[in-house]
Amino acid sequence: MRLLDRQLADAIQRIRHGSSPDLVEKAKADEKFLLSELDRLMTRMRAVEGQLLQIQKTATRH
DSSP states (O other): OHHHHHHHHHHHHHHHHOSSHHHHHHHHHHHHHHHHHHHHHHHHHHHHHHHHHHHHHHHHHO
16 A cells, blocks of 8 residues: 555656656556555455454454
8 A cells, every 4th residue: 555655646746747748648647547556455455344343243242
């Protein structure tokens, strides 16, 4: 997740300070891809956390 955050920050900087329209467009495409990867990762993390909570609830009942 930290790696994706760093890569996303880099893409945003390239968008803001790009020296050519082509580089800015590439940075925008990178940003879009990285955001979707970050969303996928965070969704998976929430799912795992939910599963762990269910396991914990089951374990404390017995």
